Amino acid sequence: MAIGEKTVNGVACGSEPRVPADRPNDERYDAQRVETKWFERWQQDASLYAAEPDSTKKKYYVLEMLPYPSGALHMGHVRNYAIGDALARYMWMNGYNVLHPMGWDSFGLPAENAAIQNNTPPRLWTLRNIANMKGQMKRLGFAYDWAREVTTCLPEYYRWNQWFFLKLFEKGLAYRKKSKVNWCPKCATVLANEQVVNGCCWRHEDTLVEQRELEQWFVRTTKYADELLAGLDKLEGWPEKVRTMQRNWIGRSEGTRVDFKLDYAENHTGFGPAGSTIPVFTTRVDTIYGATSVQLAPEHPIVKDLAAANPELRAKVDQLIGEQRKAREAGDIGEIEKHGVFTGRYAINPFNSERVPVWVANYILMDYGTGAIMSVPAHDERDYEFAKKYGLEVHIVILPVSGDPDDTVAEPQLPFAGHEGMLINSGRYNTLACEDAIRKMSAYAEENKFGKATVTYRLKDWGISRQRYWGTPIPMLYCERDGIVAVPEKDLPVILPENVDITLTGGSPLERVPDFVHATCPKCGGAARRETDTMDTFVDSSWYFYRYTDAHNDRAPFDGRAAQYWFPIDQYIGGVEHAILHLIYSRFWTKFMRDLGMITNDEPADRLFTQGMVIKDGRKMSKNIGNVVSPDVMVARYGADAARLYSLFAAPPDRDLDWQDSGIEGIQRFLGRVYRFVMRNARPDHADWRKPVPPELPAVARGIQRKLHQTIKRVSDDFQGRWHFNTCISAIMELVNVLYASEEAIGGNEVPVPFLADVLRNLVLLMAPFAPYLAHELWEMLGEKGNLLKAAWPKFDVELAKEEELEIPVQINGKLRSRIVVPRDATEAVVLERALADEKVKAAIAAKQVVKKIYVPGKLVNIVVK
């Protein structure tokens, strides 16, 4: 059946009354019937949402974060995709060339867990889930270009992960090192720093992460630390919250490295190699004359050396290590009770040659800065607390200076950590201001080669090795003769084998697949062992959106020209939980690809929108709590339009949404009201149906017209600006309420048919981004033959939207006392005169004196009396 063939759905057409006797007034909108009909039609046309580069049109790339195929969509997905789909449809209607793709982030642990539990191979389980969820998405009516579908667990995708890895390796951005890594015992694999939340695994909030010493592959994200940070300032289309979170995560800190020489005056063995130094990092080198000790992290290599020769010290250090680890795992390192132990050794402050004791303390972290600090009790809270506890000396070297010249410089209250100060007791730096001193002292340290102005980051390189099966094999070989050897590009992809025994006993499952492990060294032709770890799945999602631009390329990850046309993403939409993980990795990957010459954009997405969570009964929807609402059930009960519309209506999209079953029923009612109104009043066969709207309309029609144009303005403005779709929808509801109130007049002949047609068409167009099924059905009912998807978005006329008369509230001393009605172009004098003539106003100001009269044009009058 062609679109438009069946037009009026049984409604009698012509000049007869539009409420036929044989049709009850209360017919329910049968969402299932209508949605099934359009679902089938849309299924038949695969090219409906296809996007191809077209230089004659402005492009718009709208992207929602791709889901993990866990089995079924949840309401969070529906909400995310309803937002993106509304935007995509709105942009189509505004004539843009829209790219709106979807894919599957389909590697990862749940597939392996499912494999263990139900004895289903991960691949089968995953592909089955994808099929189901794709069906759900289609049923929900989301307009994706499925020809560009990306499935990350398929070799045609993950081979490019491997290809990128080779490039990273080539450029020195992928490297292998042995280090302490985060280990989740439940996942039986390593986690990136970003995947550790409060000392626990991001997937298992109750499982403490352990530290293990392992040889791992790392990606040098820190190479771009500065650019990742600086770029945030330019990402004005990103929520400030996300930018702040990334700034915190990168944690750039400017300071100075200063090397304290170990004092060998009294010897020794086991205190590092002779002449060795302890580099410390400080942001306050200006306070260095006040340093009265050096504090080392318990895991500092020098401590290890020293402890090896001193069992007593060793026992104490072990205790400190234990305390620190415990506090870290509990996530309250910030509250750890400070403990320390004197090593018995001294170091030399290079600025004043003072000999200071070297301590080990449990609050010093090995993985930040240099793992050692200089302790300045007078000017640092922590150092002060520690010094008081252990009786270390306190040397004041900064005096606070206020802006007030009469305020003489006084003894500071300790500890004084402020920057507004002047140096004292600091040799040739005395009287300098702090900031000035920092610069001069850093320079001096560098000239004399015992230090340097340095920048330290909290951000660490990204550990990507995972001891799991269901992921991209890392394309590396280990040869006895040649060491670490990359798999040649021509041998990609390294295929992930099937039928692998998956257990969570530790170690990579792939280790137990001899066919996989045994390989040939491409350099010497000898036997080599294949890397059996797989990549973190965040590699997959770091660049997937580029693949959409050229999804079937088998010679490259994507064609640069395709990416050039579509990128950057105009609008990216997803949950805020990815603010750090995915969004920092993918920004890194974009910069890396740019430096490879593959793309020209510096950032992946111009604008980012983070939608709120879906909550029910005050808690996040979750299977564990048992408060999940199934999209399938909602679709079956109320229809896809209702589920989508409700998820947009119940709250502004950036806020959490409190799901209420009764709310979606209200939306169902609203859809029925729209349906019934259009059904009753559409007269596409009427002779005047397609005639132009007359310039002069009767009062009732004019009232409707005004409301219509106000509504178009409100909805359009919101799409352009703040995206409060909840108010867009309530605006449309108001319009429909006005139409209902005027229906009697419409039934009489007070509303000219061409105008009626105009109203109904515009109503349907306004609904189209939010409720596509109903809108398509009604569009057809109105006798429209063209595809609603690309029908022009309605334009509003500011003049037509204006009220002819204004109701102006009149306040007396700021309290509302009356209202007056004035013509919309009434002058201030006229308005004030009428306000003062108003009976209620007169009564209220009778015995008083008018002090002031304020008129805010078009808004209100305030009369001040005393």
Added chain:
RNA sequence: GCCAUCGUGGCGGAAUUGGCAGACGCGCAUGGUUCAGGUCCAUGUACUCGCAAGGGUGUGGGGGUUCGAGUCCCUUCGAUGGCACCA
């Protein structure tokens, strides 16, 4: 501890720039339609005094700026999220 966001009816929420607080929806109440229930249609619904007309109060609390504050400023309490002995 630091930073960010947010506190509005019985509930979800509206008020975009300092200008009518509570749009829209849910719920509830009343009436109509119906044999009845549901559906649908209409009306009402912040609190409070009052039969009513009409008055008073009201956006977490306190203070301030202003003719006028949910909105701006100070302060305080609470919720959520992020960072956290980060040297």
